[in-house]
Amino acid sequence: MRKLLLVLGILVSSFLSLRAQTSTLETDLLKEKTNAFTKKQxxxxxxxxxxxxxGLIQDSPVNKADQRVNSEVVSRSLAPRRFDDxxxxxxxxxVYGLNAVGIKGKSSFRKRTTVWATSMAIMGTxxxxxxxxxxxLRPDGSARTSFPSGHTxxxxxxxxxxxxxxxxxxPWYGIAGYAAATLTGAMRVRNNxxxxxDVVAGAGVGILSVRLAYWAYPWLERTLYGRKKRPGGRIVLPQLGVPTIASIAPFYNGRQAGLTLRIKL
Structure with a gap:
């Protein structure tokens, strides 16, 4: 079991190391100064x-390590613990609990909910x-759905x-979240x-899904919520992508509001 915890512990330590090396990049990302999805992410x-x-390759070093850890788990005949569910x-x-009690994160309710749903969709697919x-095949032989770990x-x-x-x-919020995720992965192995x-790959898929969702959010906001502001205070409804001979758009210039009617002759 010590080998298992050592391997899974690499996830947290590598995360912290990467976080220190890319602090400038992530600060820019958090402040939305750039929408670039860079190599470091x-x-x-x-x-x-x-x-x-x-690990999928038979007799590879990773596959052999999988077998050794599993043999140790099976030999201990540990009773399943299902709190990983x-x-x-x-x-x-x-995240939602902290926001509810007034400890605000970086995003509005709409943004974080959209990002969360998008992340889950990317990950689930x-x-x-x-x-x-x-x-x-799962270690317990129950099904051929082992790779990667969905729980992780x-x-x-x-x-x-x-x-x-x-x-x-x-930073302790992030560390606590990663500790909970690492324990979840460890329990998936412990429960055979x-x-x-499977667990390490699942961690990678989960992290990448969230980073993709944040990167895609500006496009998702325009697509899902349907309005964007332009300089001068005008609000322009999105184009539907089909030919039109007339269009109506609301406007507001700071003092006056109304509708603009355009007819293509």
Whole structure:
């Protein structure tokens, strides 16, 4: 079990190391100065996913490590503990709870809810398709849906979401979220439901899903909520992408409000 905790502990330590190296980048991202999705943002989750994918190769070093850890878990005949079913959602619940009691994160309710839903959609689609494509047998032999760990992916979506929202308030919020996510992954291995490489890959998928969602939010805001402001105070309704001969648009210039009618002759 010590080997398992050592491997999973790398997730937290690597996260903290990466956070220190990219503080300038993340400050820019948090303040929305840039919408670029840079290499440093996907590097760590990509490494996690790559490590997990190597575990799919029979007799690879990662696969052999999976077998050794699983043998130790099975030999101890540990009774299942199912609190990981709930722990995976703890960080996201904390985000909404903290906002409710007045400890505000960086985003409005609409933005954080949109980002959360988008992250879960990206993660769920990725995990579902990958499970079906790899058909890896679970350690307990119950099903061929082992890779990657969905519980762990969900937990790291929650953890990265909490880190993004509250790191500027206090880094301890982000650390607590990642600790809960790491414990969730450890419990999936302890309960003989996943190999370690499944868990590491799930962590990568979860983190990457959140970063993609924040990156895509400006486009999602325009697409989902349908209005954007232009200089001068005018509010222009989005174009529907079909030819029109007439259009009506509201306007407000700071003193006057009304409707503008345009007819194409």
């Amino acid at each position: 996907w590097l760590f989750p990509a490494l996690c996913i790559t490590y997990g994918a190597i 709930y722990l995976q959602y703890a960080p996201v619940a904390a 990725t995990v579902g398709l990958t499970k079906k494509g790899t058909a890896r 992916a969900t937990a790291f979506v929650s953890a990265e979401f909490m880190r993004q929202e509250y790191w500027d308030v206090s 439901r996943h190999w370690v490489s």
